[in-house]
Amino acid sequence: MKTVSVGTRQSALALTQTQWVMDRLRKLQPDWEWRVEKILTKGDRILHVTLSKLGGKGLFIKEIEGALLEGRIDLAVHSMKDLPAEMPEGLAIAAVTPREDPRDCLISRSGAGLDELPAGAVVGTSSLRRQAQVLVRRPDLVVKPVRGNVETRLRKLEEGQFDAIVLARAGLSRLGLEDRITEVLAVDKMVPAVGQGALAVQCRGGDESVFRLIRRINDPETEKAVRAERAFLHAFQGGCHLPVAAYAQVEGEKVLLDGLVASPDGRRVLRDRQEGNGAEEVGCRLAEKLLRQGADEILSAVRAEVER
Structure with missing residues (x-):
């Protein structure tokens, strides 16, 4: 029996997304044994520095891609928005999954939407893209960086470190946390990140049996x-x-x-x-x-x- 190792980040969201992909691949190839390999990435390890200061490119995938190239895992599941525009030689995106809602959303402690937040309210986001678009619409707000997984960011909001935070709706939906959303931000208010809402399933370009199987779940x-x-x-x-x-x-x-x-x-x-x-x-x-x-x-x- 062929054993297939699937690499992923360690967060609850990453594991949920990986399980979703594995369930579909397992149905297509029930004779293979499937197992998850949790990999700690630089972006998950260093939480006291903003993403832009860390360099941004490949922060959440470099170690996973390294494991793929070294043969320690057979495929990887990524949030598409984490993938840099360029990919290492020898690797390929075998499938892009059907897209969840790509929009961002606001979660506020008071229940106020982006336009209703009081002047000087503190909005948390680790994304310069989100920061810029919040300030375009509301230059009177204060934007501060927030790092960590979805659950950590929600806890920081509840503790009063922020009046509101901006997150991807797709992630909240996959975690069953849509009831926390205050406002879904229309694309004309907040253009999403490249690939937001989609998953990328990556493998070695020369691994034809794995590539062909993954390709069957491509949208x-x-x-x-x-x-x-x-x-x-x-x-x-x-x-x-x-x-x-x-x-x-x-x-x-x-x-x-x-x-x-x-x-x-x-x-x-x-x-x-x-x-x-x-x-x-x-x-x-x-x-x-x-x-x-x-x-x-x-x-x-x-x-x-x-x-x-």
């Missing part, structure tokens, strides 16, 4: 949308730590992509839309639009600040 529509978003991100040589956002919708053959680049203080925002049939082409064309409008200048300033 073509979500994959096409995510390819457009990742092409947009790749054009900025960026990871999940940059204030870059993109959300693609697929309508028949057409891809509709909204993209945003913003300064972390919310004072400068570039946002545009592109549509077309080729996913990567749409992503690249939209990035070129924003680069012409000054996106490079914004992101160069962000990188310089991070490196200080």
